[in-house]
Amino acid sequence: MSFLGRGSAPAAGGINQERVDMATQELDMITDIFNRLVSSCHAKCISPRYAEGDLNKGESVCIDRCVAKFFEVNKKVGEKMQSVGAAAGGNPGGFSL
Amino acid sequence: MDFSSMSSAEQAHMTRVIERKQMQDFMRMYSSLVERCFNSCCNDFTSKALSSKEEQCVLNCTDKFLKHSERVGARFAEHNAEMMGASAQK
Numbered sequence: 001m002s003f004l005g006r007g008s009a010p011a012a013g014g015i016n017q018e019r020v021d022m023a024t025q026e027l028d029m030i031t032d033i034f035n036r037l038v039s040s041c042h043a044k045c046i047s048p049r050y051a052e053g054d055l056n057k058g059e060s061v062c063i064d065r066c067v068a069k070f071f072e073v074n075k076k077v078g079e080k081m082q083s084v085g086a087a088a089g090g091n092p093g094g095f096s097l
Numbered sequence: 098m099d100f101s102s103m104s105s106a107e108q109a110h111m112t113r114v115i116e117r118k119q120m121q122d123f124m125r126m127y128s129s130l131v132e133r134c135f136n137s138c139c140n141d142f143t144s145k146a147l148s149s150k151e152e153q154c155v156l157n158c159t160d161k162f163l164k165h166s167e168r169v170g171a172r173f174a175e176h177n178a179e180m181m182g183a184s185a186q187k
Contacts, residue, residue: 015106023100024114031118034173038166039129046165048137050153053160055168063165067172 033074041066099181126166134158 045062046055055063100108138154139147147155 014104015110016104019103020107020110020114023103023111027111027115027118031122034170035122035125037173038169041169042133042162042165046161050134050137050157050161053157053164055161055164059165060168063168064172067169067176071176 037067037070040070130159130162133162 041063045059045066047059100111103111134155137158138151141148141151
């Protein structure tokens with residue numbers, strides 16, 4: 001799609017604003033998810049007593065499971081919202097990671 | 098993320114965007130870490146100096162948070178790589 005010179009084939013050395021915006025948005029989303037993941041799993045897995053500076057065994061395992069579970073929830077919610085969107089007749093939003 | 102489909106000017110632009118974002122993220126992480134460790138470690142205000150116990154707590158808290166975030170990052174990257182592999186196979 002070519003629109004006012006913002007076509008998908010940029011001239012050499014040119015910047016396709018649309019594509020850059022898309023990539024920036026994706027980057028924003030990934031950073032946001034990562035930051036949420038860090039704070040959620042920290043709140044759930046790390047004991048606030050701070051007796052030592054290393055992660056202990058239990059905390060490490062908890063973090064691994066926490067991350068896996070977070071992504072699973074992310075997927076389930078995405079699927080649910082897509083089916084709600086499809087049932088409402090609207091176009092399903094693009095929830096994917 | 099995959100920027101290989103972009104022109105070199107676009108890639109250079111994205112590198113600048115990423116650098117700025119990393120700086121922002123670093124500053125944000127710093128202030129949130131101060132808040133987090135202050136709230137967990139400092140509850141006694143009978144003295145204005147950090148006690149050795151509080152200081153040790155703050156050091157452990159910082160150390161632990163960085164290790165936590167590193168581990169989450171590793172799992173996150175693994176998950177992303179898995180997703181990339183899955184979508185490339187389709």
